[in-house]
Amino acid sequence: MTTTRDPAVDPPPTPRPDAPGRSRRGLLRAAGAGGAGAAALLLAACGGDDDEPVAAGGMTTTTASGSAGDLKILNYALTLEYLEADFYAKVLEADLLRKAETELAKTFGDSEQQHVDALKATIEKLGGTPVEAPETTFPLESRTQVLELARVVENLGAAAYLGKAGEIKNPEILAAALSIHSVEARHAAALNQLLGKPPTPDGAFAKPADEKAVLAAVKPYIVA
Amino acid sequence: MLQHDHAAAPRLDAIEITGDTRQAFILKAALATGAVYGAGLLGPSLDRAFAQTKMSDVDILNFALTLEYLEADFYRVGRKLGLKGDVADAAKTFGREEAEHVGALRKTIADLGGKPVESPKFRFPMTDQDSFLKLANTLEDTGVSAYNGAATSIRSKEVLGAAGSIVQVEARHAAVIRLLRGKPPAPQAFDTASDKAAVEKAITPLITS
Numbered sequence: 001m002t003t004t005r006d007p008a009v010d011p012p013p014t015p016r017p018d019a020p021g022r023s024r025r026g027l028l029r030a031a032g033a034g035g036a037g038a039a040a041l042l043l044a045a046c047g048g049d050d051d052e053p054v055a056a057g058g059m060t061t062t063t064a065s066g067s068a069g070d071l072k073i074l075n076y077a078l079t080l081e082y083l084e085a086d087f088y089a090k091v092l093e094a095d096l097l098r099k100a101e102t103e104l105a106k107t108f109g110d111s112e113q114q115h116v117d118a119l120k121a122t123i124e125k126l127g128g129t130p131v132e133a134p135e136t137t138f139p140l141e142s143r144t145q146v147l148e149l150a151r152v153v154e155n156l157g158a159a160a161y162l163g164k165a166g167e168i169k170n171p172e173i174l175a176a177a178l179s180i181h182s183v184e185a186r187h188a189a190a191l192n193q194l195l196g197k198p199p200t201p202d203g204a205f206a207k208p209a210d211e212k213a214v215l216a217a218v219k220p221y222i223v224a
Numbered sequence: 225m226l227q228h229d230h231a232a233a234p235r236l237d238a239i240e241i242t243g244d245t246r247q248a249f250i251l252k253a254a255l256a257t258g259a260v261y262g263a264g265l266l267g268p269s270l271d272r273a274f275a276q277t278k279m280s281d282v283d284i285l286n287f288a289l290t291l292e293y294l295e296a297d298f299y300r301v302g303r304k305l306g307l308k309g310d311v312a313d314a315a316k317t318f319g320r321e322e323a324e325h326v327g328a329l330r331k332t333i334a335d336l337g338g339k340p341v342e343s344p345k346f347r348f349p350m351t352d353q354d355s356f357l358k359l360a361n362t363l364e365d366t367g368v369s370a371y372n373g374a375a376t377s378i379r380s381k382e383v384l385g386a387a388g389s390i391v392q393v394e395a396r397h398a399a400v401i402r403l404l405r406g407k408p409p410a411p412q413a414f415d416t417a418s419d420k421a422a423v424e425k426a427i428t429p430l431i432t433s
Contacts, residue, residue: 104408111410114414162389172376174376175372175375178388179414179416182392183414185391186398189399189400190400192396199317199396200317200393203324204393206388208389
């Protein structure tokens with residue numbers, strides 16, 4: 001599932017303040033020297049030439065479109081968190097894991113639920129409407145299947161947050177997203193390690209995943 | 225087995241108790257203070273330490289570079305301790321990745337017209353696999369909180385993307401090191417963010433010159 005990442009698609013529509021094209025080109029050169037992973041990442045972080053103008057003050061813009069953009073990202077994140085929280089709830093219900101694994105699933109699931117609660121509350125506070133929780137279905141028939149699916153979902157979640165970081169306008173929402181992002185990364189790495197997979201599958205530079213690829217990847221687990 | 229780990233390595237405890245390490249993460253703080261979207265969000269609940277010091281992206285990258293020097297050297301030295309099995313494997317892989325972070329940061333700083341700082345000399349209080357893992361745990365968690373703390377002050381979207389890509393790897397390292405210690409890999413739902421002063425205070429004892 002991690003192979004569905006397509007960082008070249010769907011460049012972020014809005015720039016961070018003070019992101020001149022000059023430095024963009026320089027960074028791409030730097031990325032080329034720093035490794036393929038970094039190159040992909042920095043490409044993904046590049047906005048197009050049709051970037052919206054930013055506020056003259058240089059701080060993050062708080063225009064209506066900016067709000068809408070951040071709200072859209074928050075609802076996207078919320079959908080993924082609903083999915084993860086629901087996944088762990090069903091995993092615990094299925095009761096196929098060993099004791100230490102069950103403890104991990106409890107902790108991870110509790111964290112995902114906290115992400116759901118925080119995202120919902122934030123969306124409401126910002127005047128938005130939280131999306132409804134999707135009805136989910138997961139193939140949970142064996143311990144191996146459960147752990148493997150957990151691994152896939154968490155790695156995807158980490159890549160999804162990374163894919164959105166550059167688009168978030170409000171610094172406080174960015175801080176929140178980052179504090180969730182690194183937790184998803186911890187979950188992903190722990191599961192990779194437990195399953196004997198490389199904990200850093202992209203090497204030194206984690207790759208982002210764009211929204212389209214992420215939503216396609218989770219589609220099989222959403223009923224409605 | 226999965227109890228919370230409050231016993232950080234000696235000298236580095238500061239990272240867990242100083243600076244912007246609020247448990248209830250930033251959204252909750254915003255909600256509690258009744259902040260509304262817009263200027264209100266830039267209120268006292270938000271850590272703007274980096275912005276207040278007017279650090280440029282190059283300054284922030286150089287700060288990150290120092291941390292990466294520290295981590296790369298830590299693994300280089302640690303690998304001489306006779307590490308075994310999964311721990312040896314992790315030290316090798318993670319050390320290589322930290323070194324790649326060093327290289328990428330140096331080049332990015334130079335391309336932005338800045339001058340990469342040189343590496344300080346370090347000393348690491350570790351003598352065996354256990355003390356290696358303990359210090360690794362603290363250093364990687366510190367790395368995560370440092371990047372998360374600095375990221376909101378980064379101006380360039382490209383640099384922010386790079387920082388995000390690196391912090392995800394630091395978080396992955398932290399989780400694995402914690403697992404190898406028998407500690408919970410992700411003890412909190414929201415990772416903390418540390419400001420520059422807190423990070424400096426944490427790493428200063430490891431710098432000899």
